[in-house]
Amino acid sequence: MKKWSLLVLISALMLVMAACGQKDAEEQKTGSSNEKAEEITIEHEYGKATVKKNPEKTVVFDFGVLDTLDELGIEVTGVPQANVPKYLEKYAGKEYTNVGSLKEPDFEAIHELKPDVIFISGRQAEMYEEFAKIAPTVFVGIDYSNYMDSFKKNMNTIAEIYGKESEMKTKLEEVDGRIADVKSKTEGIDQKALVVLGSEGKVSAYGPSSRFGLIHDVFGFKAADENIEESTHGQNITFEYILKTNPDILFVIDRDAALDSNASVKAAVENELVKKTNAYKEGKIIYLDAGYWYLSGGGLQSLEAMIESMEGAL
Numbered sequence: 001m002k003k004w005s006l007l008v009l010i011s012a013l014m015l016v017m018a019a020c021g022q023k024d025a026e027e028q029k030t031g032s033s034n035e036k037a038e039e040i041t042i043e044h045e046y047g048k049a050t051v052k053k054n055p056e057k058t059v060v061f062d063f064g065v066l067d068t069l070d071e072l073g074i075e076v077t078g079v080p081q082a083n084v085p086k087y088l089e090k091y092a093g094k095e096y097t098n099v100g101s102l103k104e105p106d107f108e109a110i111h112e113l114k115p116d117v118i119f120i121s122g123r124q125a126e127m128y129e130e131f132a133k134i135a136p137t138v139f140v141g142i143d144y145s146n147y148m149d150s151f152k153k154n155m156n157t158i159a160e161i162y163g164k165e166s167e168m169k170t171k172l173e174e175v176d177g178r179i180a181d182v183k184s185k186t187e188g189i190d191q192k193a194l195v196v197l198g199s200e201g202k203v204s205a206y207g208p209s210s211r212f213g214l215i216h217d218v219f220g221f222k223a224a225d226e227n228i229e230e231s232t233h234g235q236n237i238t239f240e241y242i243l244k245t246n247p248d249i250l251f252v253i254d255r256d257a258a259l260d261s262n263a264s265v266k267a268a269v270e271n272e273l274v275k276k277t278n279a280y281k282e283g284k285i286i287y288l289d290a291g292y293w294y295l296s297g298g299g300l301q302s303l304e305a306m307i308e309s310m311e312g313a314l
Contacts, residue, residue: 042138042157046128049136051161055116059099062121063088064299065140068155071171071300072164078113080105083259085291087301110134117161121298122232142298145209145230147218148179151298171300178307179218185314186220191248193221194279197234197294198265199255203242204234212293215251219310224248239273249313250279251286258290286313 159168207228
């Protein structure tokens with residue numbers, strides 16, 4: 001009788017332990033499932049995108065976002081490999097899927113990747129709906145009239161998606177400190193600056209609140225002309241205009257060099273008219289790296305490079 005009672009007790013204990021084990025397994029499974037399903041909803045200029053946190057497959061159509069992910073050590077899957085800036089040239093390698101060019105995405109290649117998230121900016125804005133049909137798509141364009149707030153919003157969005165909030169906070173504080181240092185110096189000089197984009201022998205000017213207006217708005221260089229048309233593509237100007245404006249500092253973004261490493265607008269820019277300006281006479285024609293300024297911009301690495309170029313101009 002005692003043996004029988006002991007057997008019943010052991011059997012009961014085994015059933016309880018089995019039930020507990022099954023419950024633990026179910027809880028672990030549920031917890032794992034919840035962790036995988038954790039999502040974040042991003043509101044942007046073109047709508048909302050619900051993205052799972054720490055996405056595995058990322059497609060990037062903005063080189064500023066790409067350089068930010070690179071800085072944070074986050075892997076990407078697909079990149080438009082035409083005209084990748086030199087400082088990001090590793091992303092033109094075969095280990096990354098080529099998804100077209102900035103203005104001509106390869107939607108078939110993107111669809112085959114089945115990405116978890118796609119980042120786009122101004123060059124692809126009109127195609128937003130087509131991207132969004134494939135995967136959650138986040139628009140990360142920069143508001144040039146409010147550059148730093150727009151930049152920080154994008155950076156914090158990326159940090160939240162990939163769980164890099166603490167690291168991003170530190171990096172943005174460093175950026176703020178360096179910019180403040182540049183501004184403290186530009187406030188003390190009377191020299192006026194003109195920003196131009198050179199392309200195939202022609203030039204266009206950019207003033208405050210424009211695509212390259214952060215030279216004035218963020219870094220504090222005084223504008224040689226306060227009335228330049230606010231436009232993404234700049235205001236078409238002549239070399240006579242540059243002479244008449246007579247900037248003390250002439251910042252040149254070389255679009256030709258951005259698209260062809262063997263090309264340059266220097267010969268066209270430094271003509272007989274421009275040589276009469278204060279900028280030329282004082283050795284203050286400063287060529288800005290088009291990889292950072294024209295192709296990229298709006299990323300951690302590109303903004304750091306921009307700060308360095310402003311420090312160099314001083």
